[in-house]
Amino acid sequence: MSARKTFQYYRQYQMSDMFAMVRNSRRAPKECSDRLDGRLVVITGATSGIGYSTALKFAAQGANLLCINRNGEKSEQLRREVESRFSVKCDFLLADLSSLQDIHRVAMELASHNAPIDVLIHNAGVYLTEQEITPDGLDKVFVVHYLSSFIINHALMEKLKGQDSGRIILVSSEGHRFAAWGLRLDDVNWEKRRYSGLRSYGAAKTSQLLSMLMFADHFRGSAVTINAVHPGAVKTETGQENGPLYRWWKKNVYDPALKTPDMSAEALYYCGASRELEGVTGRFFNLTTEEKPAPPARDRELALALWEKSLELSGLDTADHARQYPNNISLVP
Numbered sequence: 001m002s003a004r005k006t007f008q009y010y011r012q013y014q015m016s017d018m019f020a021m022v023r024n025s026r027r028a029p030k031e032c033s034d035r036l037d038g039r040l041v042v043i044t045g046a047t048s049g050i051g052y053s054t055a056l057k058f059a060a061q062g063a064n065l066l067c068i069n070r071n072g073e074k075s076e077q078l079r080r081e082v083e084s085r086f087s088v089k090c091d092f093l094l095a096d097l098s099s100l101q102d103i104h105r106v107a108m109e110l111a112s113h114n115a116p117i118d119v120l121i122h123n124a125g126v127y128l129t130e131q132e133i134t135p136d137g138l139d140k141v142f143v144v145h146y147l148s149s150f151i152i153n154h155a156l157m158e159k160l161k162g163q164d165s166g167r168i169i170l171v172s173s174e175g176h177r178f179a180a181w182g183l184r185l186d187d188v189n190w191e192k193r194r195y196s197g198l199r200s201y202g203a204a205k206t207s208q209l210l211s212m213l214m215f216a217d218h219f220r221g222s223a224v225t226i227n228a229v230h231p232g233a234v235k236t237e238t239g240q241e242n243g244p245l246y247r248w249w250k251k252n253v254y255d256p257a258l259k260t261p262d263m264s265a266e267a268l269y270y271c272g273a274s275r276e277l278e279g280v281t282g283r284f285f286n287l288t289t290e291e292k293p294a295p296p297a298r299d300r301e302l303a304l305a306l307w308e309k310s311l312e313l314s315g316l317d318t319a320d321h322a323r324q325y326p327n328n329i330s331l332v333p
Ligand SMILES: NC(=O)c1ccc[n+]([C@@H]2O[C@H](COP(=O)([O-])OP(=O)(O)OC[C@H]3O[C@@H](n4cnc5c(N)ncnc54)[C@H](OP(=O)(O)O)[C@@H]3O)[C@@H](O)[C@H]2O)c1
Pocket: 044, 045, 046, 047, 048, 049, 050, 051, 068, 069, 070, 071, 074, 095, 096, 097, 098, 099, 122, 123, 124, 125, 126, 144, 145, 171, 172, 173, 174, 230, 231, 232, 233, 234, 235, 236, 237, 238, 239
């Protein structure tokens, strides 16, 4: 991180923002009673935790589901449960969202889906205390949390812009604040710095927030909005891939203080369905309260650089991009 950026962020940090975050975290999410009968909701990582609760919440409100999961057995189980409890469809596509090949395949399948996608929720995530490098040579946390959502949104831009409405929700996290001094785009794989679970998570979630600024600009003038939601600190299966010490700590120390993912589902439903948020885009919500993200996640210069880097890492080179999207994205000053 350059001294210029460090100084820039340092000047932007304010204690009042931290107090606001603490206050907002204590607020119960707003509830929304508007139904989504017959609408299509796409959710990634719906087989567990927040994604699972959110799938049930949207289904209970009449939405048909298309889930993007990695586990076929759990997906079948989810389908059976949803379709037996609610009068909706629950389809799924299987994809490992740490694999570029799978992400591109599923992105294309969604782009050619014949029905409009009313709500798209990027929820899948992983927390790793020890770094994993994917077969594509990339940091796994970065790919699952960020690059998968970037590639899917990118592939869906034209489809979504042709719709009468559409909401993209990024399941974000207050953990983006762990990337306190920004991103190192010359070291997304942590080869030049010490990896830690929190730093990698923070960088991936910050990347997601930066891409939100770019996509919001791109979708301006259309009926599509994109927002990010911190879903609360809730008890889920996250971190189960980590070692016994971490799992012991999570089960005995961390989990008992957490709420249930029903709270997250309520917040995500509000952000996906509430009329109060019509036209609202490019914002970060702590549950359902709008909040200012950390300075690096508001850095538009970094957002543009990350966009270029993401095109390169995704194999969506600039020439392809220009051919596919002749009205190139622009940054709002
Ligand atoms: N829990 C919290 O307190 C909290 C706080 C802030 C933000 N979040 C965010 O909430 C989101 C959901 O996390 P969670 O807490 O609900 O965790 P979780 O219970 O572990 O659920 C994660 C979901 O993502 C799926 N997934 C993981 N890796 C995947 C991959 N490579 N390909 C496809 N799907 C994959 C999992 O599939 P399997 O079922 O097959 O494992 C599961 O469905 C994450 O983005 C997380 O960062 C959580």
